[in-house]
Amino acid sequence: MRAAALAERRRYARALTPEARSGLEAQLARIVLPHIAGAQVVAGYHPLASEISPYAILGGLDGAQAAALPWFADRGAAMIFREGPALVAGPWGMLQPPADAAALAPDVVLVPLVLGDRRGTRIGHGQGHYDRALARLREGGRPLRTIGIAWEAQISEEPIPADPWDVPLDAIATPAEWMEFR
Template identity: 65%
Template sequence: MAVPSPSKIELRTRALEKRRAFARALPPELRRELEAKLARRVLPHLIEARIVAGYHPMRDEISPYPVLEALGEGQTPALPWFGDRDARMMFRKAPATEAGPWGVLQPSGDADAVAPDVVLVPLVYADRRGTRIGHGKGHYDRALSHLREAGPVFTIGIAWEEQISDDPIPGDPWDVPLDAIATPGEWISCR
């Protein structure tokens, strides 16, 4: 008898628990070292980028700040911004200076709105084909879909190694696949 594969909700729940346990067990100095390794892995892929969007990490997420802080001359860091809980996510120039409607720091509403050509995407879980599970609100799928209507956008999911599945994850028609995934120990091309 075949065992049914877990649903996205079940995968998300398990992956959040696994990410939480892993991240909270990291001593601060090891966490900083791993985030610096992630930056060294990602930065060579950003040489041609003009505007690179990251995110303000929640407690257990790997931080994109070491990447954003190491951008070169002529490169602009950006972060997600929400006008309210029902608004579509957009990107504004960094830094994050105020709490957004979800309680996560975001740029000021006065910061310039930008269209990034590279987006560092947080994830809860992803497979090596670029199928990503986020927190389930669809903010990134809608924002990336909107950005791609205007032109190419390269997406890099960033995560701890424990968040990557060797088994395929079920996708939905509205899921926007990642172009690549980076962890402190690996670069995964998904296209």
């Protein structure tokens, strides 16, 4: 299921012109920003080539809101969130904030996905980084809202089987739709 969804995401993203992609990401921001207006810290991610970018959302935050991005000390380390921007290569070559950037506890996390369904179940890249990080953040007792963001082609009309460790999403947004689950 993951391999087929990754192939579809790649195909979909490659078919977009830069202008179309930018327009869809701006539309995604228009949909998501009203839902995160009260957040103090919003965590996004530095997108892979075929992932929808959260940067239009993060760029639309008001002056009282801080943006954070995933950060790893090494491949075996837990994912934490540090104040952006993503400037240095992390353990997998992905850009991340520098090690001296402030560590932040987000109250909203924009979660990338490979495939999501209309119940809030998500398939990621299979490493479990987000599931572990989200579970850890929720253990702290602070309210946390999780919003999956995706292209329309990444939404499954069929339910996705969830593993016991999968952290369900509170919402999923695409450039065309907002889906609220909790």
